[in-house]
Amino acid sequence: MFHVVKYSAGLDELFIALADPTRRQVIRRLGRGPRSVSDLARPFAMTLPAFMKHVRMLEAAGLIRTAKTGRVRTCALDRDRLALVDGWLAEQRGIWESRTDRLEELVGREEDRGMDRHLDQDTNKETP
Numbered sequence: 001m002f003h004v005v006k007y008s009a010g011l012d013e014l015f016i017a018l019a020d021p022t023r024r025q026v027i028r029r030l031g032r033g034p035r036s037v038s039d040l041a042r043p044f045a046m047t048l049p050a051f052m053k054h055v056r057m058l059e060a061a062g063l064i065r066t067a068k069t070g071r072v073r074t075c076a077l078d079r080d081r082l083a084l085v086d087g088w089l090a091e092q093r094g095i096w097e098s099r100t101d102r103l104e105e106l107v108g109r110e111e112d113r114g115m116d117r118h119l120d121q122d123t124n125k126e127t128p
Helices: 002-018 021-030 037-041 048-060 079-126
Strands: 064-069 072-077
Touching: 002 021, 002 048, 002 079, 021 037, 021 048, 021 064, 021 072, 037 048, 037 072, 048 064
Parallel strands: none
Antiparallel strands: 064 072
């Protein structure tokens, strides 16, 4: 239960923000460096007000920071916030790798037992 408490407060908001393909594309582009809102909005077939809803969602989730200089609003990625997702994913990966390792070990033992039974049957057939 510790894992759920450790991550749930921030993760839910992050995954909701990252659930949208437009917002994921914005994050991807900001990974290359800060950009103006108009530059970020350019490839999307939507109005600037509609695009700003995505920017506000990402900002509320703490994934990006915005700053206004004159008439230009610039967005920058908050890499520390993404580290929370990375940490959770690494933990989940470790749990599942451990489970698959145990499953592989169990299957190997079962195969070994099957081979031992098969060898015992062959040995019993040869005995007069």
